[in-house]
Amino acid sequence: MADFDQELDASGLNCPLPILRAKKALGGMSAGQVLHIIATDPGAVKDFEAFAKQTGNELTESHEDGGKFYFLMKKG
């Protein structure tokens, strides 16, 4: 797993909370920093892709492991 600056555990949360929490976390970070997000909502996979596309942040990693979804979001 690559390095990250901050972690957000959104496990157990459903749409749209993982996105909203991620947005909030990114708000407190500076450009270039990386947020590691953990989620259990399967919808989050597509949603984080769409979020990145529309907000100028970069989704550098997205993978599933044992029913959990892991994302790396680089702040744009």
Next chain:
Amino acid sequence: MAEKKLAIIATKGSFDWAYPPFILASTAAALGYEVQIFCTFYGLQLLRKKMDMKVTSIGNPGMPMPVPMPVLMQALPGMQSMMTMMMKQKMKSKGVASLEELRELCIEAEVKLIACQMTVDLFDFSSDDFLDGIEYGGAATFFEFAGESDICLFI
């Protein structure tokens, strides 16, 4: 990148129908949209200081029931409160945000909430019934923002 705009008209005042406006508004705001929700008729319930909306299966055959139940039984006193309680529990267990939480997130994200003045008067509400800091306006107020919006939804 010019800011996109989302205009929503919220007209429903039941617990389940309060979700779409708040979910879409908070998410759009997180995506960088400027958002307004114009609340009219029963949608004014979304603006009450203390939200107390209920869900009902009456006239709503699409609502999944934990056990099959004749419609007349669904109409018995207390059933609506019970269904609302069960729905809230189910949502909590599935990690779905509460309406209060979503509304708070909307307010934090500067979603503009507007109460339709005509229906406020129609139902004898006063501004004390509603959240502080909301705006009041009519159809023309709505079109001022909606006319420039990229997405406009009637819910």
